[in-house]
Amino acid sequence: MRKSGFSHVGPRGAKMVAVSRKAATERTARAEAHVVVGPVIAALLRKTGGVAKGNVVETARIAGIMAAKRTADLVPMCHPLTLDHVEVRVELRGARMRIESAVRCRERTGAEMEALTAAAVAALTIYDMCKSADKGIEIRSVRLLEKSGGKSGVWRRKAP
Numbered sequence: 001m002r003k004s005g006f007s008h009v010g011p012r013g014a015k016m017v018a019v020s021r022k023a024a025t026e027r028t029a030r031a032e033a034h035v036v037v038g039p040v041i042a043a044l045l046r047k048t049g050g051v052a053k054g055n056v057v058e059t060a061r062i063a064g065i066m067a068a069k070r071t072a073d074l075v076p077m078c079h080p081l082t083l084d085h086v087e088v089r090v091e092l093r094g095a096r097m098r099i100e101s102a103v104r105c106r107e108r109t110g111a112e113m114e115a116l117t118a119a120a121v122a123a124l125t126i127y128d129m130c131k132s133a134d135k136g137i138e139i140r141s142v143r144l145l146e147k148s149g150g151k152s153g154v155w156r157r158k159a160p
Contacts, residue, residue, distance in 0.1 A: 016077050019108040027149035028104045029115035033123040035097045036138040041130050042095045053129045057090045057097075060129075064088035064101055064122030068114040081107045081114060088118050090126075099123055100145070112147050 037045070050056055065086045072080035085104040090097055101118035103111040123139045130137055146156040 022108040031115035033119040060122040063125035064118035067121030068118035
């Protein structure tokens with residue numbers, strides 16, 4: 001057992017974990033984020049689907065997919081993964097938008113960071129596209145929903 005309990009922290013500080021001896025297995029991860037846009041922006045999105053900058057949902061989806069593919073460039077100790085599939089869904093629920101990302105790959109390390117990055121960047125994109133209408137938009141609850149594969153197997157967030 002590591003003294004710190006963290007795989008990325010050693011006696012000399014932060015480090016990238018060696019994964020070369022691990023077997024490549026099917027790995028999946030799902031994450032979500034919520035963006036509270038408020039009733040005015042929600043009504044505009046229901047009516048037109050977009051704002052002055054364009055289609056909010058499609059732009060957020062594309063941004064999330066692109067972000068998942070670039071996760072290792074953004075998170076310092078994250079291994080670059082070859083992703084087989086990335087899906088980002090965005091839906092308007094009342095005055096908030098729910099983003100769900102799903103990632104699949106065959107790798108030696110998990111895809112949780114890619115799923116979380118996809119959801120977070122999609123949420124940031126929604127904020128960026130809508131901020132001219134309301135600076136009070138809130139990004140909430142970026143979190144992992146489930147992951148599978150690897151030595152630790154399946155993990156699912158318990159329902160509240």
